[in-house]
Amino acid sequence: MEMNMKVLPEGVSFSQGLYAVEVPTFSGLEIKYYKDPLTAFTTKRRAERKEAIRQDKRLAMQMVNG
Numbered sequence: 592m593e594m595n596m597k598v599l600p601e602g603v604s605f606s607q608g609l610y611a612v613e614v615p616t617f618s619g620l621e622i623k624y625y626k627d628p629l630t631a632f633t634t635k636r637r638a639e640r641k642e643a644i645r646q647d648k649r650l651a652m653q654m655v656n657g
Contacts, residue, residue: 597628599628600629600632601632602635603632607624609626610625610626610627610628610630612632613635614634614638615638615639615641616638
């Protein structure tokens with residue numbers, strides 16, 4: 592019995608024939624499903640980067656406002 596195992600990018604899992612990732616949103620983490628593991632991974636990374644920028648701006652505003 593031969594199994595076709597793929598190495599998935601970090602944070603990507605295979606579920607029900609689709610690739611799933613947890614993406615940070617305004618309302619918390621949301622699970623999104625994609626047909627392509629690379630699309631899932633890049634979407635996750637982009638969302639994480641946007642959230643990091645949002646956090647940096649929030650911290651900068653707190654420091655400016657005292």
